[in-house]
Amino acid sequence: MKLITAIIQEDKLDEVREALIAAEVGRITVTRVDGHGQQETTEIYRGLVVIPNLIPKVEIKIAVNDEFVDLTVDTLLKGARHGDDGKPGDGKIFIAPLEECIRISTGQRGTEAI
Amino acid sequence: MKLITAIIQEDKLDEVREALIAAEVGRITVTRVDGHGQQETTEIYRGLVVIPNLIPKVEIKIAVNDEFVDLTVDTLLKGARHGDDGKPGDGKIFIAPLEECIRISTGQRGTEAI
Amino acid sequence: MKLITAIIQEDKLDEVREALIAAEVGRITVTRVDGHGQQETTEIYRGLVVIPNLIPKVEIKIAVNDEFVDLTVDTLLKGARHGDDGKPGDGKIFIAPLEECIRISTGQRGTEAI
Amino acid sequence: MRQQKLTVIAAVLLCMVGVAHAAEGSPEVDTGTTAWMLTSTALVLLMIPGLAMFYGGLVRTKNVLGTMMHSFAAMAVVGVLWMVCGYSMAFGPNILGGWFGWNPDYFLLKGIDTTITDAGIPEYVFAMFQGKFAIITPALIAGAFAERVKFRGYCIFIALWSLIVYNPLCHWVWASDGFLFEKGAIDFAGGTVIHISAGAAALVAAFYLGPRRGYPKTAMHPNNLVMTLMGAGLLWVGWFGFNAGSSVESGLKTAQALTVTQVAAASGALSWMMLEGLLHKKVTTLGFVSGVLAGLVAITPAAGDVLPWGALVLGMVASVLCYFAIEMKNKLGYDDTLDVFGIHGIAALWGAIGLVFFLRPGAGSGSFFGQLWVQTEGALVSLAYSGIMTFVLIVFVDKVFGFRLSEADEKAGMDHSLHSERGFGMLNLNS
Amino acid sequence: MRQQKLTVIAAVLLCMVGVAHAAEGSPEVDTGTTAWMLTSTALVLLMIPGLAMFYGGLVRTKNVLGTMMHSFAAMAVVGVLWMVCGYSMAFGPNILGGWFGWNPDYFLLKGIDTTITDAGIPEYVFAMFQGKFAIITPALIAGAFAERVKFRGYCIFIALWSLIVYNPLCHWVWASDGFLFEKGAIDFAGGTVIHISAGAAALVAAFYLGPRRGYPKTAMHPNNLVMTLMGAGLLWVGWFGFNAGSSVESGLKTAQALTVTQVAAASGALSWMMLEGLLHKKVTTLGFVSGVLAGLVAITPAAGDVLPWGALVLGMVASVLCYFAIEMKNKLGYDDTLDVFGIHGIAALWGAIGLVFFLRPGAGSGSFFGQLWVQTEGALVSLAYSGIMTFVLIVFVDKVFGFRLSEADEKAGMDHSLHSERGFGMLNLNS
């Protein structure tokens, strides 16, 4: 089992969700985060230009069984890109190992609980 | 060391906290998240029924030494269930490996820092 | 690759950010969380003293290549401490393994994508 | 057909049109009436931020500022236009066969600097009070196409709409030589002029501009119902100025209008609450404030001419009608986002026509059916004129300047794509 | 015991009771007085959203809408009841031995359509102004059992409370044949009728319904102190209508009332600030607004009859008393959630009795001790009557309809379990 964490742009959440549902990856947890990467922002406050800072992003966490990793990653890649070639700021995907997964309601464990 | 992440229903936070404190698991980090799993929601907006969507949830992260994993998981399971048998939407627990833990104030590392 | 997660005090975010930028660790994701550890809080609501509870904190996540782990941790330790010796509540750093990292815009993977 | 009871506003205006008052012989200022009309002007102005809050709370987080700006922008755009030429078009004597009015003295409000009307208030006060109505009407429409229009297109649209739809309608109903006024149509505080016309425009706009991306499949939650409640509170308070101020006096008629306004708002809310309680076993706060609005809109045309028990019934029934109108919209599937037609249109239609059943003895023309027909006629004229002209204007603005937001901008949200700002910086850690 | 100074409201009403004014010979409308009374009515109405914001900001996030609805619901429920029979019960002539009043002409407000009172305002305005007081009083009580009652039970409770507690009390103190009025009790704008009675009801309710789950061990943070501050601002503004409007004129008495209201609010706030500064070395914003409220409540019964320096002292002392009353509550451990008794009850008791020390020369009955006793008597009557009747009503509602929320619903929060909504959708990513 793996835990896939993707940091994406806010405006892509709906599309990513729709793509994931289409790929039958329905279970998901999302969080409001702020991040800083390559992306440069231009912000105006009564005319003042300020240094790039933390930009609002959305973090998506999906726990999957190993065989679903590629499908999920591909779907994320497709859904989260701006334009065909992507743009800086489109985000990052991290994959980490997951040792156990437990469904609270039933107590089921492991791959069937994901 | 393990990092236990539980996604639970909002209304169970108090109970889970109380149960954990009773089990002497006091250290905890919680985050407001939104999730989608089995749970079906019924929502009404001026009479319009809408498709199930992201539901507000609470994410709990607890870093524990290996010997405390079972206790923590059991406590979580007990505290987070609605009714004795649980209900869909009660949530998920994920367990991931943790390589290092450092207390910032003292610089202590490893199991004693948890 | 490692995923470094630090829970720090809210008022230290600016300093930590500045220290990280100085150490050329620019990429970062931050989240508003609430936590409970050693720190005792004193809170007053129309004169009523209440038991310590969840305290607002900031969670910082940084994915780094292995050779950057020590630098990042040291920088975090320096930036996040209150005073030279630190104070309870200054926070925790967790280090977890990361198996893969993918830049969404380009599709690059692994250490060069971090 | 002549009738005894003319609406109060018009009576006040009778002498203002045509003859310019010379300083001598002009009426005295009544400080009390002036005080109340000044206050009413302030109260109606308060409705604009109230509306901004009401609407702003109902959209998604990414559109909160853009939606509030729809209300605020009307204050600037229509605020200036009204002073330049709107007042003249609405309350000047007939030109172009009565399409609208014009009085060169009213241009830039330059000829009324010392005019006192027969009601005992400086004409400026009347002009400003009426100006607030002109501001709020296009702002109401904005709810129909919330979350999906360009800001520039919107500003141009409301400017044109104000000139071509609102000012003529206002002239017809409230100017002493307006053709609906002459027929004896009762529209005390603007059911026909304001709410029916806004409702019709909303319906047309919602159909022409099409639904938001994802509607109705995707859930779109209100970002801040708390703010919507606050806004509803301000609207209720401001409506006292709206309705009771429309008496253009500070006396019995004013008191009657205020009383029925209060009663209809309360009964509208109670009725919606009970309906939801019956149907869903739950009472929502959004339902509550929708009921308040329904009651307030329904009483608006009737405020000077019905008795309290009539207001009770008007408000109760308004909520029921609006409730089912919205159900109907959900079935039909068009996206009148904040239910401008469903609430303002329906409740005002009901109020404008239904008031005939509850008239104070002596109010209205002698005959029940005569009045019923006049009311219906007024409502239909407003519906048709506003509907058709709105269609023309919207097509024009859309083709020439662009009205509907691009899909990418809609997804990013108006706040970011149109205003480069975020409503709730506190949600993020960089503020 | 006869006294010279009767409260102004009652004087105004003297002629209204009993004799129905024929159209001829009835007083003229004073447009200025009418303007101010209309404004006051709007200002007091503004206090309801103000209160909703004040209370709403202090509870936990999951209860914000439910708490605001407590204020808003009163606008619907009591708003309708007052128009149906409340005004008649409060201001009609004695029936049932003076328990309350009744005037068939006031039923549905149907007999006062053209009545002008001796104060020169249409009676409708007076009825509506008084109606706002009837609305706000039960809304105040809601703070005592915030976060833990059923909506249906609450609505029934305030309806009954309004009929059985408020209307009689209002009659006793303000109707010209009310027994406390006849004794010469001074209650300018409702210290006894409104704040003491709400405070007593709050105390009883808090005891009967028991504390919230987890109280006082678990920290329960205000979800939005920013909104509480805004609400306090609106309350301060609205209170000008509340107190200065209670003069039922637009003249010297009004000016006096407004002045002392402003002074007491400022001095109450200053006093709480200084107290906290001394005791905690920190000044909280919640403390500040609590001080504002304490000052405003304390001056309410006294507003027409004390001098500015008296208001200064009344406000200062009110904050100190309330501060320690809340400390006491914390020690005693009952859960008057938003300190309705601690602030409204205590400050109003202080104001109603303390005003005797600061009376304007000539105000009140001749004798100091006589007045002191009358004031105390009025306060005790209100405390006792409201306390006992509230107990009866609460037991009744709880047994028959259910009042206290189930534990599961309380944990889930009122917004979800009672209204199926969320106050701050923006906190989540699905809006």
Next chain:
Amino acid sequence: MRQQKLTVIAAVLLCMVGVAHAAEGSPEVDTGTTAWMLTSTALVLLMIPGLAMFYGGLVRTKNVLGTMMHSFAAMAVVGVLWMVCGYSMAFGPNILGGWFGWNPDYFLLKGIDTTITDAGIPEYVFAMFQGKFAIITPALIAGAFAERVKFRGYCIFIALWSLIVYNPLCHWVWASDGFLFEKGAIDFAGGTVIHISAGAAALVAAFYLGPRRGYPKTAMHPNNLVMTLMGAGLLWVGWFGFNAGSSVESGLKTAQALTVTQVAAASGALSWMMLEGLLHKKVTTLGFVSGVLAGLVAITPAAGDVLPWGALVLGMVASVLCYFAIEMKNKLGYDDTLDVFGIHGIAALWGAIGLVFFLRPGAGSGSFFGQLWVQTEGALVSLAYSGIMTFVLIVFVDKVFGFRLSEADEKAGMDHSLHSERGFGMLNLNS
């Protein structure tokens, strides 16, 4: 130099100073004027929460309560001071060679309990109306050093500033024996007294106290632009009381003032919108409300004496000037955090001097250049006096009590370090 047109307020006061009115022969109360002045007092009071919301929304999340408290604290501190001695210093007859005024009867407002002014309003009302101006002025300054001052130091500063800067300035311009008044300076509603003096103080304070930690490199986002918009709405509404109330009547002058206020606000907003549209292709909501403020400030000194088209131009130009003044600040790099000088200072300077070009025929002294010079003189006096005295006071407060927050406290945020509270508890899971 004598001139025909004196500002209205002063005319009203002429008889109040020096001679104490005996009860007999004193003017009658005009209920209408009184009603409007009472309402105006409430409207100006509404501006304080409005300002708290406006400013509060613009700072970072961690300072929202602390910033709002700056406005609220002025209500308590200056509110009490004004009643104790401020009114006497401002409107008593000259003492100390005219530095300020003093009338022992005004101390604690104790000698005006029954005074009716020649304008037909109880003197209390005038005193309270003016008191609101005294409250809002120091609250405005707070924007210049938002997010970085101690609460105690702030309270002491505004107390001293009110006594030593505001009261004398107010006396010079508005008391009938004030030296600027005697020269014929036009300052209808406080451009010089309020906005220029606050602007000058802001500039000095910003320079002396230095920038916030991290300014201007670090982005500091507004925590709640939504609230800033709401606040702007309340300010606009309240400004009707501010300007139209300054006529101290309820008649033609009032109507004129209200009209130009509305026009200038709308045109200021429109102008800023168009400027941003041109320069950035985007219109920000903050820009919009900044334009509203610029327009309102610019019309403040002029409200009684210019025609509507003059207001149109005054508002338009004000926004352009303010826009570039803020650009300039950004280049110069000092941290006038919320642009108090850039908006209030600049727009008021423009309004006070620019009004000369748009005077209603007959307004002002006979000669254009004479009036121009008098206006400039008034503005310079206010700038210089306020600037210099503010410097002295700020150094004094800083050295003796501490004014600037410690770096650690500034980083932690005022809400936590000064008030031990959090503005938006809902952001966290423990509320």
